[in-house]
Amino acid sequence: MLWGKSRGLDGSQYPLICHLLDAAAVMRVLWCEVISAGLRAQLAEQMGVTEENAGRLLEFWAGLHDIGKITPAFQRQVWVPPGYPQGPGDLPRGHDFAAHLWLASALRQAGYADERRAPVARLVAQLLGGHHGCFHSVDPGDTRLEKRPFIGIGNGPWDEQRVAAFDAVHTILDAPEPPPNLGGDTAAVACALIILSDWLASQISFVKRQLVQLPDSGRVEDLQSFFHRSLAQAPALLSNAGLTRLRLRAGTFGEEFPFEPNALQSTIAEELPALVTGPGLLMVAAPMGIGKTEVAFHAARIMGHAAGTSGIFVALPTMATADQMYERLAAYLRNRSLDPTGLTLLHGMAWLSPLMSMVSEEHAEGVGDITSEDDTVHLAVAEWLLGAKRGILAPAAVGTIDQALMAVLPVRHNVLRMLGLAQKTVIIDEVHAFSPYMRRLLVILLSWLGRLGAPVVLLSATLPKHVARELYTAYLGRAPESAEALDLAQHYPGWTYAQRDMPTPISTAVAVPQEDRRELAVTLRPVDVSQRDGKDMVDRMPALRDELRRLIDEGGCAAVICTTVDQAQETYRDLRAWFDQRKTDGSASPELRLLHSRFPVGQRARITHDVITTYGPNGDRRRPSVLVATQVIEQSLDIDFDLMISDLAPIELLLQRSGRAHRHKSNDASRPEWAATPRLVVLTAPGEDTPRVPKPWTRVYPHASLIRAQRLLSRREDKPISIPDDVQDLVDAASPGDGIGAPDPLLDGFESAEVERISAGFVEVQAAEMIGIATPDGLTNLYSLTDREITEELISTRFDADSERVLPYFIGEDGDYHLGGPDGPMVPVVPGAGRRFTREQCAEVINHTIPLRASLLQGRSEANMPPEAWSNDVHLRNLVLLPHRVDADGQPVGPVLGDQRLTLHLDVGLTTSF
Template identity: 45%
Template structure:
């Protein structure tokens, strides 16, 4: 059978069939967008993405992975992109539109999705165009797989095309086959018949797939398709070159509207990056002096320094230097929590608006980002912003350089922005075997990635961070890691992971130990040298930290001693003023301590004839909008801005969970904390006298030095003496070791930074800290090994292992809602609603604002205001609270059709005739939302 020529002078149909459709959803009735036109659109957009958006360093990495030049890679990738939907030329796909003219075509062919068809078919056809089919990195196999994966999941393809003929896979030599071949020939000619590469590296193939997906998403916008239709569609194959030229002319505007450009390099002195810092500290001076001469290309910088030492500013400056050297001027700052990401977004946004000169984009990336008032979204959550391409800027004034487009705020697109801040989870999903991980890899590839608080990763998350660093090293992405309390072995593991990805061979010179405080720079160029700071760093002078271990019964009937101990420590504050924090391990303990202090401090102040102190409570179980207000309030009250404005309270007590130990810039006179692993206690103490060097805080007479009071059990080496719930948060082995470590020091002050690394390392390494209960150490080590293995199993393979099979990158294909970047992250999101005598549901106890449901739909969809009203009142609870009560907590059925609401459940509170509120009973647990202390577990 003759398969015809590009313009179809042979065969039963003879001509390229332009009636085959590619897009119809969302178009007017009986309007279908020709498949050929869509393929040309995507190829044209890929050309412009490569030319105007993809960072120069990324282009070089991709070209190297294709073993060719940047110019040739820039011809190959648009051509491949134009082939992505060739699998739609089947009866199975075309018949999805009942009005499609299929009478000329047989009802035959593979019953598979069009992505799998594209991959299978191209694996057999590309060898006819000179693509090698066998061997590692075989171009026919890798190109076919990356194109077949354009919906976010790679398909398993045949090991060898010689093993079975194509027809045995369900592709008969019929009219469908002729059209596929005609389209392949036509597209090859229109895109200049670029010569095939000799090899395609697997890691680079994943990046190219991400680029094809990006081009497809852009070209599939209905606004763009509508303009293409209005301008006129080709009537015959001879019209296709003109149509392609028109698509090429429109593509730059499409990128501009989407907010996709290429940020300019920002490299200058530290002083110009941060003009308000008149005297850079020792860390900042050292980095500014040595880093530029070390950066001959991509690399990783690890910074370990005490809290409050300006690591964020140092990292932002270092990112300028490293980004310029690597040809990647974008930025992603990854934080451990949503709250810390929100704060970092504001800081980085302010910094960038000083530093960038051309319009740029910045996104905030976490599940509740659009609720942040500084990141107001023009995208209606009810629609997802799929079809709009207007370029807006949220809350930023029109003259600001850093903006955000509506397109970039669509799902999974935020990492395409020039700059971004968000949770570490958003980056780690690039290293999980989950759908669209290649999109995240592409988004990260053009940036310098800063991971703050890297010590916060447990064994499971550390395995994912390690794998992500393998890939970032392979893709030559600059990385900066920041920590105040990082174990020396973890520092070495992270550095080696990056260098291993970059190609460092076994047996290479060992990675040197990082001084504390200090930094280490690892370059990706062979021989992968690691340089540590040449001279010791001068740090901000600090008074030694007084650490007092108050021991008392913490379990059984005598556990009330803790409340009296906290009161005793705060008595001077109530009388003479000052600011202190009490950190409890669980939400319930924080709520109970807050209630106890509220009653006691008011009575004690009255006895003294003094004003009672302000009381603040912060934990995760507040509704989202209330938690945000509280966070802003305490950041102002206890932060440098409030102190400089004269708004620091005379007397105030903050009761909180560990939520305040990371990336929250507050200054306290006294820190009281439950027993926790030593590195976390040091993190918490970093909020004590944090701004002393600024001279802006007036200390009370009783606060003559920074002080940390640790609430510990009266018995040492006894797991039973530790509250059972503490063991769910921190492994008992670490609590026992820390307790013994504090006892051994006999309340000797902790010198910062001199003693920090010794304490952090000693908690794990000192064999004499837990002689009485060695089984606890063995249990912890076994658990860490198991969790690390689980992380490795969930992670994508090492980049060097991806030589023939891209399928292994996404073979778990989990829904993003099910993907765990944190072990045991079993939490559910709920909203508390209220019902009165009539049985209707409301969002407030006053029964004044209805709970959005089927009856409140506007035009078949919830409005942005309705979705915002629900999510702003939502909060997390342990998932096991809701198990077995699915009917009781089921949301309105209409929520299932909204991507923002479908995973939110309801806790229905009943409002009595007298206004009294009763929360729901969940088995043996009754819960109730209290306006002052958050969601209560009343037992």
């Protein structure tokens, strides 16, 4: 008679006791058939019980999660059985809080320890009270029910029924003795398993099927029979949801990949298997373009097998690089997976990805298995995994690093993200690109993954020794026995492997064959810096004219990387004017492209695809061409140029950018004579050894880092950089750490810049520590893991990130609103009150949006708010609208926000003018 589910059941009510037993049945199958062997062993060890009893405890707890629904506050939403009192003072608190409060007392009475050193009863009650994704805080004294009579729990028949349900679940499941131990980290993962069991057992289609086979009565023997029927249904329920274990075919590196391994790949393949005996951390530092992705896939299989994990998650720095990696991992899994594998793409715009769109379309037709046109991607993604917050539970996933770091931010359901990661081998690429804020969040994440036994592979083009030491310490939960020993163990190129049972890490240097070594010629070209309206203006054109003249005359391709979007736009326009002038003289003119983050989503995707097609491994390099870009091309994009020109940047980023010059030997035969050797041209600040760095550059990078980079390069006196031999020394000299040490000769005269760098880094680290969750050590109160006021939309894993999304639109002569230009498609209109956008309409709007920093949107008003009809769509409700008009000359004019005008130009993207 006490109901547990009613929504979507066409007027029927599903008995609460049946839902509790369904959740327990799902948990039993989850534990036995889905949860990885490594995580099962880890949880059992931390609880101090056998794996079998750990699973039985979890299914018992799952059978109690909704017991707070046996309260007047919940039941009166539909109806209250006769004889059940409704006190006038009952407070309408959520049933999750009621479960937390009541179970803390009930579990104590059932023999669960509740001492200071073993608060097992309180933690189990708290984890069950957190099954809606947020944890509650209750003072231990307040769990005495006589002190909280009017909290919606009720007494008399209500309490009798809760006790009856508790006893029935305990009897039917034959619940084992309470665990002697329960740490906060184990409780957090247990909560995630409860949430997952609840979600699966709450699917309307499943509940409707269960309604036709309800027990004849509430007697234990009838409920026992019902439980076994639920148990028989659970395997199909999990399989249809796509929750399976990833099983990879064993083999040598040569069997996994269709090419001969290079030196790095060979040492990993030959030496790593003998070292790996359990969960561990692999750090790989090697030059760009050396095949670190294949190393990561091969190592992940070896490490995952030893640690008992059953999945892979690959974290990338950007959405574009995640999209690329998605296809690479899909191709690998198609060849090496023993079963059809669910592979999800996770980032804010993943639902716009053509591949994921194809998955959604196939599911709309009831098909879950698709193959791309070029037969390189094979997917079997269950529709259930495409739901919100579920994708990370797939056996394989690719996403931005934000998707992993969100597990250590205090947002709802973060423990579910942690569960998804804990069962996988986690690969994190481009670690060198992390800011102090992101690196601190990574440290917190590594501490959790190390505790939970998830293997981790960290990939980096450059890895300073102090960063390697920090990451090592975080994962293993202890500092190395000797910091010097760890420093000495770092090799470049090379890799380091560590496990908790290893006293010191094992490190291997990679002997790079002579044919794979290269000498990078570095040319320093100071730019002209002038003042305009009190702002520093950078003129690159004198240097660019000199450096690009032979390209124009003899062919080839070059990239010009500017520090800011504004400067990239200005440089593009200056180069276009110069090239157009040459056209009028009858001279040859190269192709010119521009890529940065302030293009609309769809346009940026098209430009990125064009860039990869033109400059990729098999690109069309017949015409001379120049790409002007920002930092967006320095990470993970597989592109190759004859010449790299870059604004001054920290040394590790300059080295990273140089990896896009002469990246593929297959292109060497087509390079022009002037580009016979790789060359990096650095546009430096004027002033030689006492440089005057333009302020726009110091707003992006620490002033001290730029001074170090310029002085390190200038003091080499045109000596080429030997790659890889010189890389580690340059990186360590340019990245001394985050503390104040001995005076650095590289900063003579700029000591205050170093203090500013350290202070800014300290602010970022403090911000990360304030917003990030606690590490597992000593975590006894789950309440600190979530904050009910914080949502994923309000929190960022990147310090001062582009956290807002703007939608420029144009008001046409007809008064209608258009996207992309005055003649572009009309802004979609919601057809009727209460209706929602279709997926296609929503995608059309989002494809015209642009990410921006909030600081660029000061002064927004009601005119910039989206229509009320958009408030029901999570993708549209927080957009900032930028209405545009067209002036008498046919030029777009955007709105003024604060002291600047934001205008979308079709050729250069969104501009800011003061």
